[in-house]
Amino acid sequence: GALPSRDEIRALVETAYARFRSERAGAVADYIPALAEADPDAFGICLANTRGDTFALGDAEQAFSIQSVSKPFAFALVCDALGAEEAALRLGVDATGLAFNSIMAVELRADRTTNPMVNSGAIATTSLVPGANAEERWQNVQQGLSRFAGRPLAFDERVYRSEAATNQRNAGVAHLLRGYQRLYCDPDEATDVYTRQCSLLVTARDLAVMGATLASGGVNPVTSEQVVAADTCRRVLAVMATAGLYERSGLWLYDVGLPGKSGVSGGIVTVSPGKGAVATYSPPLDAAGNSVRGQLVTRFLSERLGLNLFVSA
């Protein structure tokens, strides 16, 4: 079935906001020093449907660095450029069941591929973004993600510098992958472009429109631009389902029944194919690095809007 009426959606978003506003569990990420300054009370929700209507509440216009929520959109650009089969061979698409920054994930499979939704696979993805050099790849990431959002996305220099000064672990993962011939450009350049990618500034409204683009066969419902092919979207949603919430991806699918992607700054985007997307912003995270309020809001809205993909009756 389709989404309920506009009034019903609006009322459900309001109920979700009121219900989870006082939730106090979780802790703001602090391994990237600039992220520790986030306001734990910031809380925004936005739902976008595939017709381009948006239903926003709270801090839905507050800008924050996209972090790992960039991963599905960067993968979409690479999958579109390389073809889905080649992308799967070079990056991997199976669940890792491990933390977002896991090094063990790289050692898990004989072919040393992981999944584009965790850091290792995402840095490898960024290394495959079309471009003759790091600057061109960065331009293509920024422009590509901006097409998903339907507006030019700015870049947070402060967050970038803060992470670049402290991301020795990601650099190590990139070099390890390079040693296995599973990174496809210079490892320091790949790490740098990936860190820039994570520092792009978005709002919950942007994430909802970006997710709704994946929900509508790659057509941005606000600008009507075909951003990526429809076939690419179904592949992106599949990898989100396998590893979008890292080691909690199984529980997420069990509870919510939709592909989602979280990031350590507190964003989550969740896609309902053919219908739309729910985006949330709330910085306090659980132990896996997933926004606590974001998970609660999304589970509530998925249930009340009847979005779970596995429901048959």
Ligand code: GLN
């Ligand atoms: N930039 C962050 C990192 O690589 C993104 C991680 C995340 O959002 N889970 O550590």
